[in-house]
Amino acid sequence: MIYLDNAASSWPKPPQVVKSMEEVLLNYAANPGRSGHQLAAKAAEKIFETRARIAKLFHVKNPNDIVFTQNATESTNLALKGFLKPGDHVLTTSLEHNSIRRPLEFLKAKGVEVTYLNIHTGKDLHADLLEQSFRENTKLVAVTHASNVTGTILPIEMIGEITSRHGIRLLVDASQTAGFCSIDVDSMKIDLLAFTGHKSLYGPQGTGGLYVHPELDLVPLLHGGTGGYSELIDQPPIRPERFESGTRNTVGIAGLGAGVNFIEQTGLQQIQQHEQQLANYLVDELAAIPSIAVYGWEKNEFQCPIVSFAVEGFDANEIGFILDAHYQIAVRAGLHCSPLAHDSLGTSEQGGLVRVSFGYFNSEEDVKELVHALKDIIN
Ligand SMILES: Cc1ncc(COP(=O)(O)O)c(C=O)c1O
Known part of the structure; x- marks a missing residue:
């Protein structure tokens, strides 16, 4: 088989990805961070190792600002539903994947105002168009880093410079670019970065994440067990637990870490x-x-x-x-x-x-x- 569908999911995976997943399954697939025993600690350590690797890849200072999810779709849902409130205005583009469009349409029905900028290529999104489209209540610009249909790349540095100047937050969907383009959340002034593990990061399906700027607090998408802080009736205030309810995918996250390592080495x-x-x-x-x-x-x-x-x-x-x-x-x-x-x-x-x-x-x-x-x- 000749596989030319890597924008959907990359395949084959580097051998070290398979090896690292097998290693967890064979040796320490215990519940990460739940029980205090050695195997649970080893599983939690593995997850932290990948968190730190991803933080380094995106130039994120504190690895705990990276939240693991199942895929980019869960990440965009957490970002959009956790940030936007009725009465807020959000700017987006006609190049978006349904993982941005559908949650935005859902929020529109709840009173969020949405504007789609009609663009064909990244170059169409110029500074004037962006600034002319801002309203008093614009709170967020939510854009893909690259179109999954044509591969055109959007000028994130320029967008970030403008949004930060206007006090507007920036969500970037890096599903097609994480592992292919260099991404620096600080210099690009990105507040929320959604990524998926199974494309250019060479990890397995069922892995993804969201970078959340340290000054931003989102409403969690899920509420439930986080291992520690069991005495609290609410979600813990600290990260990443605040946004990571339920057992994480240790095996998948280990594979994702090996995928990122493959990118670093190559x-x-x-x-x-x-x-x-x-x-x-x-x-x-x-x-x-x-x-x-x-x-x-x-x-x-x-x-x-x-x-x-x-x-x-x-x-x-x-x-x-x-x-x-x-x-x-x-x-x-x-x-x-x-x-x-x-x-x-x-x-x-x-x-x-x-x-x-x-x-x-x-x-x-x-x-x-x-x-x-x-x-x-x-x-
Ligand atoms: C631009 C873009 N955003 C979001 C997604 C959704 O990714 P996932 O299916 O991993 O949630 C994709 C996947 O095709 C994509 O290309």
Whole structure:
């Protein structure tokens, strides 16, 4: 199988990820931080090790400002529902994944005002557009760091500079960029950073997290057991317990830590270079096929390694199905949980686009096989 669906979940995982998960399961899969015994302490230590690794990756000073969740969706829900109140105004974009859009629509029904800025690429979100859209009650800008449909990257530094100047908080959905782009929450002035473990961080599914600025207090999404502070009837005030009710996924978090370690060892620059090279190569090859149109790719721009395209005369899902069933090539076709992005690209009617997304373990040979299969299907 040729796997070209890394923007959905990266695969394969580095061997050290599998090894670290196996090590926990075999040796100390006790309940982290609950019972006082050695095995529980070892499990809690492992979780802290990953917390510290992630904090370092995002330049977060205190690892306890990183809250572990099950995925980016839980993180965006915690951030949005925990921060926004009826009467608040939030600015977002047409490029958002449903993990931002749906909680915002839910909050809209409860009295939160939502404005969607219609943009196609990161460059469309310029300072004037942002500042003109602020209202007296604007409390939050909630944006994706990169579109999961086209890979275009939003200018987070510029947005952060403006939001912080206006006393507005900034939530960034880093699902597509954590582990691919360098992220510094301080210099980018990010207040809330949602990430998922199973994409470019090379961890397993069921892992993710949220960075919460130390001065921000959110209403917890979940209430329940936190190991310590059992005598309190309310959620403990301290982090990360305040936001981490219920047993954490020790095995998954150990795998996530090993994934981050793989990124540290390989180097972000090496990862970016390899994946961008593959994406550029594919775009060049597709440009030579007249019935294929690539959307949202700008040559020589720094983008996430995502290439989405339409094939004239075919529904996107049909191409996805044929590639899988007849050529053993896995891509993702359709609307990619981002219907607004497809509306703004004008690709909703045709069933969306075919999306190819690269990971570190893909090669030029994979691109050649894909291009060969596409030419075969078209002919
Ligand atoms: C931009 C973006 N945000 C959020 C998500 C949701 O991630 P998860 O399914 O891990 O919650 C995705 C996943 O496809 C994504 O691409």
